[in-house]
Amino acid sequence: MNSLRARLLAAAALLVAAFGSLAGLVLERAFQGGLQQAQQDKLQTLVYSLLGAASINADGDLTIALDAVPDPRLRQPLSGLEAALFNESGQVIWSSADFLQLSTAEIPEVGEWSFHRLREPNAFALSFGVRWIDLAKDPRRYTIVVLEDAAAYDRQVAVFRRTLWIWLGAMLGGLLLALLLLLRWGLAPLRRLGRELHDIEAGRQVQIQGSYPDELVPLARDLNAMIVSERNQQTRYRNALADLAHTLKTPLAVLRGLADETTLRAEQRGQLHEQIDRMQKIIDHQLGRAAAAGTRTLTEPVALRPLVDKLLAAIGKVYADKSIRPENAVADSMRLRIDQGDLYELLGNLLENAAKYGKERIRVSALTGQKQCLIIVEDDGSGFPPGAEQLLLRGVRADTHTPGQGLGLAAAAEIVQAYSGRLLLDRSGLGGAKVVVALPLR
Template identity: 60%
Template sequence: MKATAARRPRLTSLRARLLISTAVVLLAFVGLGGLALEKAFERSLLQAQQDKLEGLIYALLGAASTTPDGDLTIALDAIPDRRLREPMSGLQAALFNELGIMVWSSSQSLDMPPPPSINVGQWSFQRLASPNAFRLSFGLRWIDSERNQPRLYTVSVIDDTRSFDRQLVIFRRTLWIWLGGTVIALVAILLLILRWSLAPLKRLGRELHRVESGLQLEIEGSYPDELKPLTRDLNAMIVSEHSHQTRYRNALGDLAHSLKTPLAVLRGISSEPQIPAAQQSQLDEQVSRMQHIVDHQLRRAAAAGSRTLTEPILLKPLIDKLTSALTKVYASRGVGFYNRLDPELRLRADQGDLYELFGNLLDNAAKYGDEHIRISAHTEKNLLHIDVDDDGPGFPDEPEKLLERGARADTRKPGQGIGLAAVNEIVQAYGGRLELARSPLGGARVGVIMPTR
């Protein structure tokens, strides 16, 4: 169930959500309203049909008389509706006695089923399937004044449904055409309203993109009251971030300047002739190590870290610059770098952080690999996977220990053992992680997994 829910597509557009939800409600309302109108019109047509047939039955009873045998008969010439006198008109009448036997009909060829048993003074209105017609029946008691013998009769009138069905079809077609046109007009109006209502959000998005691209320093537009707290807080965050970074970098610059003189003094002392050569070598080595660590810590502390309002950096040109420089450094070994990154691949991060991150990884790969270094990437579930592969001896057992500061895979190579640890810190600052594994080239693979945001 969780996997199914995870694969379910989600609507990420606010406009699409509003439009779809409103359209569903509108269609449901119009559909239910149309059905209600259709049913109401159908009931009114049925009532009109029943009223028409009732009037005809009253007219038939007004034209009724008694035969010499005492049976009831009806004079058609006295009926005002001439359709009863036309065989193919679809309107016919019949008279049934209490035994259900037809004793009179308006047409000699009339084949009408006997009506249901009803009491005197009651009405029965029904729609017949065969023939396709409406039938109205009325129960009555007829008293012959000469014989004084009451007799029970049922008078029935049938009328075909052609006129009824035709009116219903015309009404339905007209109703749904007008309702469909109304829905289309309302959806068009809704689109215009949504476009007008969401225009400030779209304009705010464009301004944020300009801030990310460095084209403007803050959000400058005028927005509705509901968005003013958001724009105010965004501007405050932008100003705070910029001022914080400026103060941080200035403080680090002062620190670097203050450490420069003591280190220069120590390096000068190490070259004094009265100091033995062995101690000079140790002192010079330690001063160089201190200088390297200080330089690294200053660069690491000045790293921007994860910042939302920064322009995404193209990775392929950045990697190309690094590999071009490293190819010259390791020219004697003939190390080849193969950049397989998509030219359009971007990552939202500080450019200095990316130079240090991939500079360390590529330098380690060239230092510990043999001839082939490959850089590739793919995206999976909002995560960017960047793999740096080499064809060297690979990582030792428990490679995770190499992420600890000072740990080194090969002590024969020069270095301070802080390269992978520094890379891990940079990646973690952006909410990512490092994975150390065996490379398909036979050596080591360092996988950088970063959120694409």
């Protein structure tokens, strides 16, 4: 989950869902508790009315006249309301129309109440302990039990639960939508900053220009400062090399003049011209390096295949006598975030070496992984000798018979190192040399 908005939204959704579930459970428990308390109060009132209608029968036991009880359901069969009177032995001595026999009866202490929910039958039961003292001063222990069917209670709870979760779900959904809009609004400056950075990479603007919240102002300011500093550093680097080249022009011109002196032998003039040309090539090479931008933080992606096509076409013209058969196996969609000048010089050096030391075939391919891109240049020449890593050092050559300064692989290695990459030398499947350039994806 790399998106900041997705992370915040997921965290907010989890928090809202947890809070909503907890709030729903609390409200449901509170409603059930209030409903059960009302049920207990109603049954207690009925118990008091039953005690008010109680009297002693001819056997000296307590009985209740149903005609004196205000709730008519006790006189109706299957009404859902039932009552019974137990003696101290737990035997029923009086009951309403169709009192259900209980497997175990709650027998509370005298003056104590016992209220609970029965599963079989599905009813609420309220028990009250009584000690009845008649005129004969013969106190007796009784327990009065009232049962009321819980179906109506269950229906009320079901309706409340359904209504509660529908409305609570709708409210939580609305809250999540509001949070999404709030996150979108709150993260809009970051998206705008990302678009500006993309425009800088694409070359459509030179620095961050938008107005941002106080928290992002230091970031935008530092990014602009980094961009300006990087460009100034590149300018100073180019100017320094240009000044060096300009400074060396006069000494080189003097040396060329001396080389043309007739007093020198032809052999000496030839050697002097050769060394002067060598210095000129080195200067031109460094000026070319200065013209390239070098590694930059914000660069536009470069299409790799068209650039390889151009270089292979140029190599084919230079080495037309070899009848080189180039093969470009780079995908059209392959792009690298690297300066185009650096990429030209990197691949140009590698392809020139492949053409110079190969026979007929040159193959260029590229692969991408999760963290790096591999550019592979192969030829069908004699390949690298043992200890080929030394070729990456400036001035070291594998073939001293072929003209060159030994700067190609060393220059390529410098460019790759500037981009925090690696340059590997191996044996090609074509039979010759294989150079693998591993560049980190940015």
